[in-house]
Amino acid sequence: MSDKNHLYLVDGSSYIFRAYHRLPPLTNPQGVPVGAVYGYTTMLWKLAKDLHEADGPTHLAVILDHSSQSFRNEIYDQYKANRPDPPEDLVPQFPLIRHATRAFSLPCIEMENFEADDLIASYTEAAVREGWDVTIVSSDKDLMQLVREPDEGPRVDMLDTMKNVRLGVEAVHEKFGVGPELVGDILALMGDSVDNVPGVRGVGPKTATKLIVEYGDLEKALAGAETMKPSKLRDNLIEHADMARLSRILVDLKRDCPLPDALDALKLGAIPPAPLKVFLDEHGFRSLSAKLDNGASPGGPPTLPKATSAAAAEAPSTPALPAMPAIDRAAFECVTTLDALDRWIAEARAAHVVAVDTETASLDSVTGRLVGVSLATAPGRACYIPLGHGGTDMFAERPEQVDFDAALDRLRDLFADEAVLKVGHNLKYDIGVLAQHGVAIAPYDDTLVMSFALDAGKHGHGLDELARLHLDHVCLTFKEMCGTGKSQISFAEVPLDRATEYAAEDADVALRLWNLLKLRLPLEGGTRVYEMVDRPLVAVVESMERAGVMVDRDYLARLSGEFATEMQRIxxxxxxxxxxxxxxxxxxxxxxxxxxxxxxxxxxKGKSGDWSTDQNELERLERDGVPIARLILEWRQLSKLKSTYTDALQAQINASTGRVHTSYSLVGAQTGRLSSTDPNLQNIPIRTEVGRQIRDAFVAAPGHLLLAADYSQIELRLAAHMADVPELKEAFAQGQDIHAATAIELFGEVNRDTRAKAKTVNFSILYGISRWGLAGRLEITPDEAQALISRYFERFPGISDYIRDTLEGAREHGYTETLFGRKTWFPRIKAANQNERQGSERAAINAPIQGTSADLIKRAMARMPAALAAAGLADVKMLLQVHDELVFEAPEALAEPAKEVIRGVMAGAAEPVLKLSVPLDIDIGTGKSWGDAH
DNA sequence: GATAACTCC
DNA sequence: AGTTCTGGAGTTATCC
Structure with a gap:
């Protein structure tokens, strides 16, 4: 960070036009349109917040056009003559721009007879003369003439806050093919139809660049026209030479206007909250107002997280923090004596917080051998404790290390110390590894899960990615340590000095991230979902993974054989x-x-140019009486079942436990659902008879039963509650068949056909389907589908209100929320690309419902172990989660009593924070296999 | 590594 | 000018 002055000049007039077209048409409580003003306000907030940041403003002014007339009209009476009137709902927003600027206590500068561009040019000149850096907040191409990037001396760049990019000389070259000093010549040749700058007929950006590059500047190009070979271009250049010269004058920026405010008067300081508060509340800018209430004040210390606007969603979230020392890998210590280890443990106890990371010989927490542990006690204070480096056999050479068992004994005490918070990134993994050695970790915070609670949908949450985003630091990669492919080595073989740099860095980075994220959680409303749901779940899910599920290998092998025979025949x-x-x-x-x-x-044909042969297509052929289609479908099903399930699952059985241990990701789905990998146990077949056989391979241990409990119609119930649909709530309360009830509303009668259709419509609505999608599903025309959707909305107006409100909220804030406050961000909700935007809209409609359902079952899971233990059922183990279903393994005698405890916890998952207006019904079954338990 | 296909809720 | 064709996941196979 430099203490150099840095002036930000905000081109308010051009901003508001762009904001108007990019942002939704919001209105304030008085009904005045304020969409563009809102965008403008969030932009000012963000700019002011960056005070004290590297490259942030020390001085700031907003520059506006005084009127539509300027000295240029005297030079050329047609200047800006055919510019259309601004849109009707933008006009009332012009004066509000001045109000907003004043609310921030920022200088707002305009001057009769000069355009904003001229004032910006003049202030830029003045600031550069004083040796200040300047950033012009605009994307107006005319202002690119001002950019400069000298080897030394002040720098002038442009900032496009909507795209969040800075434009320097390189960007000017990219756009115009010449440097800033020649941009005026290009603009003069091109002309500008909006401003009515004539230019030369037939010359656009490409030709203009070509001419200037070839001849050197405008005058030389005009002079050179005489010697050009005869062409339309040559004629135009000669004929319109005077127009080109006039245009050159019009596009030239006046750099010596009188300056209404002195440079020093533009100093940016803490912004008084009172007038800002009045303005924000007057126009109903609630999220910013709430931020102000939470103590975030733009422009002055303390600087706090940025506005939760959609525009902010595209930028990484990095609150300003007390400066941390730079990450210095050379400063990390490799701990090879017990004395040194004791010193680190004492340091951790004194700090009451320690970041932890474990290194293992493979990526599997159940079998991965522990190779080392790293600790960090403060930013920049980190060490690595190698425990299992070198060969594993008795005579292998091993570098000097502390005694494995003695070190673990000491770490065991530290990691169980109630007074020391353990911080890790994806601690589920470390908890699993250390559990193999009888080491437990509590209490803990997980930066992976914290990041997800704050920024789901904005970006990934890997340690390396977060380090880049929040700490501007590039981590060493595992690849750099161990290589890839055939030549990949185990972490145990990495030399200690390199291993120390890598491992201690991860702990250091995790601790720094924790410092940032713990600050943001309460400010951005992430605390409840993190503390009540996601954080406790880390340990619960880890124990499910470690428990694993028993799989009957012989049975799977037999199925594989049967499938193979059948496939050969087909x-x-x-x-x-x-x-x-x-x-x-x-x-x-x-x-x-x-x-x-x-x-x-x-x-x-698909986009690859190949014929589509997917299920839909083959089913269509089958209906047309093509026998091969049916055969292919059957072959495909068997092939999938064999390769993905019966063959693969056998290979996934853990040699030491004899069970299958999936890995759940707590951050795998943007909506808050879990995901499952290696193997995925959330997509075990159930729909078809053949597929169902695979469920029978999942069995209870001898003397035990499997117990499967699932929420019945959970998402529809939540939709009925959240969208407040009396008819649906009533149907659920009375335990009616919900699709039949819908059929009555839609078609006036229930039969097989109308019920099936109603069911399709019910689910389709939750997914934000279009009439074309529904038409495809129901095999009706889009018009008929539209009629059905209209009727649905008419019968259940709560649903259409819900969809409208959800989308408005997503566009305004950039995110949706579940009933428990879990946010999912939708950075593409305002994408110009229709497909992208509509995709985001559908996801935004679905996310609160799917996410609330995920919150509910996660709350149930977090409470389950304690509830079972309290009922004397500690031997009942939760093994699997499949979105709306939990699978347990219980000693036979405990299965019946377990049912009621499980039902109670699941049915009461919303309480006490939420009272649902629909009952939550739980179906429970037991059996020797998963198939039987359904 | 990308794509198409299929599995689940 | 012309299209829009349900949300959230993971794995396997083929092919480049």
Missing amino acids: EAEIHKEAGQPFTIGSPKQLGEILFDKLGLKGGR
């Missing part, structure tokens, strides 16, 4: 139908066989 039939052998598993070959060789009609 394969032969398919090849016979096709008249030649081919790879059925290749969609490309299959498409060619079906549509080129056999000449089947009605195929569609």
